[in-house]
Amino acid sequence: MRIGVVTFPGSLDDRDAMRAIRLAGGEPVALWHGTHDLDGVEAIVLPGGFSYGDYLRCGAIAARSPIMAEVIDAANNGVPVLGICNGFQILVEAQLLPGGLIRNDHGSFIRRNQRLRVESTDSVFTSGFEQGQEITIPLKNGEGGFIADDETLDRLEGEGLVAFRYLDVNPNGSLRDIAGLRNERGNVVGLMPHPEHAVEPGFGPDTSDAMRSGVDGLTFFTSVLQQSVLK
Amino acid sequence: MPTIVVEVMPKAELLDPAGKAVAAALHRLGHSAIGDVRIGKRFELHVSGEVDAELLASVQQLAADMLSNGVIEDVVSVHVSGTGDNGSGTGVRSNGVAGETR
Numbered sequence: 001m002r003i004g005v006v007t008f009p010g011s012l013d014d015r016d017a018m019r020a021i022r023l024a025g026g027e028p029v030a031l032w033h034g035t036h037d038l039d040g041v042e043a044i045v046l047p048g049g050f051s052y053g054d055y056l057r058c059g060a061i062a063a064r065s066p067i068m069a070e071v072i073d074a075a076n077n078g079v080p081v082l083g084i085c086n087g088f089q090i091l092v093e094a095q096l097l098p099g100g101l102i103r104n105d106h107g108s109f110i111r112r113n114q115r116l117r118v119e120s121t122d123s124v125f126t127s128g129f130e131q132g133q134e135i136t137i138p139l140k141n142g143e144g145g146f147i148a149d150d151e152t153l154d155r156l157e158g159e160g161l162v163a164f165r166y167l168d169v170n171p172n173g174s175l176r177d178i179a180g181l182r183n184e185r186g187n188v189v190g191l192m193p194h195p196e197h198a199v200e201p202g203f204g205p206d207t208s209d210a211m212r213s214g215v216d217g218l219t220f221f222t223s224v225l226q227q228s229v230l231k
Numbered sequence: 232m233p234t235i236v237v238e239v240m241p242k243a244e245l246l247d248p249a250g251k252a253v254a255a256a257l258h259r260l261g262h263s264a265i266g267d268v269r270i271g272k273r274f275e276l277h278v279s280g281e282v283d284a285e286l287l288a289s290v291q292q293l294a295a296d297m298l299s300n301g302v303i304e305d306v307v308s309v310h311v312s313g314t315g316d317n318g319s320g321t322g323v324r325s326n327g328v329a330g331e332t333r
Contacts, residue, residue, distance in 0.1 A: 057300055064297065093300065100302035102241070107248035147245060147303060173246065 001228040003221075004031040004041035006071065008062045012049035013084065013196060020196035021045070024221035033065040043080035043124075043224050044071055046087030048140075048194055058101060058143045059089030068094055080124040080224050081188045085141055088180070088190035097181045097190050098156070099148035104141070105173025113205035113214070114139035114193050115167040116179050120160050123182040125189040128223035135216035136205045137198040139171055144192040146174035156181065164191050195220040233282050235290050238308040239299045240271035271307070274298055282311050 003021045005028055007014045018028035029041050033051075038044070051062035062068065068090070075081045075096050083091035091097045104110060115136050118129040129135070148156070153176055156162050164180035172192070180191025195217030198204040204214035241247045247269045254268040276290060287309065294306045 056298070057303075060297070060300065092302075098302075100300055102245060102303050103248045105246055105248060107252050145246075149302075 001043065001225050002027045002029050002039075002041045003043040003045060003224070004029045004038060005045045005047055006031045006033055006067055007047070008033040008049070008051035008065060008086075008090075010049050010051045010053055011047050011086070013194065014047040014049070016194075016196045017045045017047045017084065020199040020217065020221050023199050024218055024225055026221060026225050031067060033062065033067050036066050036070055038067070038070050038074060042228060044074060044082070045196075046071070046081065046083040046090050047196070048085030048087060051086055051090065054143070057089075057093065059086055059091075059093040062086070062090045063093035072096060075183075075188050078185060078187050080227060082125050082220065082224070083188075083190035084194055084196060085144070085192055088192055089143070091188065091190040096188050097183060098152050099146055099178075099181070101143055101192070102145045102147055103143045104145055104171070109140070109142040110144075110171050111138070111140040112171060113137070114171060114179070116164045116193060117167050119162045119165050120182055122160065123163060123186040123189050124224050124227050125220045126163055126182070126223060128219040128226065134167060135219075136207070136214050137193045137195050137217045138205060139193040141172065141192050144172040144174065146172075146178045146192070148175065153178075159184065163189055164193070189220075232277050232279065234312045235276040235278060235282060235287070236308065236310055236312045237274040237276065237290065237294045237298050237306065238271060239274070239294070239304050240269060240307050241304055243269075243305075245303060271304075272298075275312075287311070 003026045005014050005017045021028040029039055089101050113136050118133045121129050121131050161182055162178055163182040166177040166179045170177050182189045198214045198217035201213050204212055207214045250269040257265050291309050294309050299306045
């Protein structure tokens with residue numbers, strides 16, 4: 001499966017996302033924000049970073065870049081789209097996912113290995129997890145506080161669209177401990193933590209087995225690769 | 232050259248950590264009369280030619296669509312402030328704020 005990773009001006013984790021796709025067994029394809037060309041990819045990752053320096057609002061300018069017109073069309077046609085951190089912010093600004101992301105309630109940038117609970121396996125990026133599975137992947141953000149009005153939050157909960165919830169600590173003031181969402185169709189997933197940084201033994205979070213052996217993030221990518229097998 | 236000013240504030244019900252940090256610093260410096268501080272954004276859009284109702288309406292639209300995110304922010308003002316404008320600005324203010332600010 002060819003999976004595109006879009007590089008925006010200020011993207012940081014595009015190469016890490018491509019590495020994760022490769023380690024999962026997929027073929028990463030570099031895509032450029034300034035074109036309208038998705039190069040025929042079968043899935044898309046919007047990577048982390050600080051597109052456009054977080055000017056205006058995080059993800060706001062990137063969400064209106066040329067390639068996003070194609071990404072939005074593709075998402076609406078069922079193509080898998082994963083937004084990680086800044087990519088989640090871009091998905092929210094593009095209104096592919098609801099709510100908003102604001103500055104962390106404590107006012108500081110935070111980096112930690114974050115425990116999460118998988119709340120929904122009904123998406124192309126979470127289908128390989130067990131319902132309720134607890135995973136640990138790195139989190140690093142300054143503006144990761146998820147907010148939405150009560151009505152939207154109730155709808156998200158009621159329809160099972162909360163994909164991930166923070167465990168142990170809420171690192172950024174996100175309402176109802178929401179770390180990530182999926183859309184109704186299950187082809188669009190966004191989250192603040194970084195699965196692409198937990199895909200290779202020796203470079204992931206510590207586990208009880210060994211230092212830096214955590215590879216919980218790999219399942220995001222193997223899940224979507226499984227989709228092409230199912231087709 | 233006339234300028235259209237758009238002012239955007241974080242929604243009142245949301246925590247504004249940046250404003251809170253400034254308020255804490257002010258209190259530390261002894262400014263006890265100051266309570267909460269909230270930090271917003273001011274956009275100055277320089278336009279060539281006259282500002283007519285149509286242009287102002289389009290700016291109001293883009294203020295809502297792009298310059299602000301309705302989930303987390305409110306557009307509190309869209310008004311004209313031309314060169315040498317000394318308080319006779321025209322335009323629209325919401326949130327019950329009337330007239331130009333300077």
